[in-house]
Amino acid sequence: SLALFVQTxxxxxxxxxxxxxxxxxxxCLLPLCSGRIQWNSGRMKLSxxxxxxxxxxxxxxxxxxxxxxxxxxxFVWMASVNFFASNVNLLGAxxxxxxxxxxxxxxxxxxxxK
Numbered sequence: 161s162l163a164l165f166v167q168t169x170x171x172x173x174x175x176x177x178x179x180x181x182x183x184x185x186x187x188c189l190l191p192l193c194s195g196r197i198q199w200n201s202g203r204m205k206l207s208x209x210x211x212x213x214x215x216x217x218x219x220x221x222x223x224x225x226x227x228x229x230x231x232x233x234x235f236v237w238m239a240s241v242n243f244f245a246s247n248v249n250l251l252g253a254x255x256x257x258x259x260x261x262x263x264x265x266x267x268x269x270x271x272x273x274k
Contacts, residue, residue, distance in 0.1 A: 161192035162258060166251065173247040198257035207246070207253035214239070214246035 168186040175182065198204065218239040224230045 165189040207250040
């Protein structure tokens with residue numbers, strides 16, 4: 161399940177076009193592997209905050225370009241690069257915080273022994 165999530169996440173992150181529907185492609189796979197991901201780590205919290213800031217920055221710059229007609233092409237490009245970097249950073253945090261089945265078994269055995 162993690163492999164499907166990672167493959168879809170990377171496909172969406174590397175896509176030239178981003179729309180809200182693409183996020184549902186990997187968000188529907190997240191519950192399959194979220195039980196083994198350590199969501200409360202400091203790195204995960206920072207990665208999610210970085211993603212949130214990059215989304216707001218990207219949406220704000222795109223709004224200025226598309227709706228207000230302002231010449232902010234360079235800012236949109238920089239926001240897009242930042243958004244991509246935040247996605248890669250989040251994936252790194254997810255992979256770093258993923259607990260495989262062997263570790264889960266060892267942890268449960270250690271708790272039983274104590």
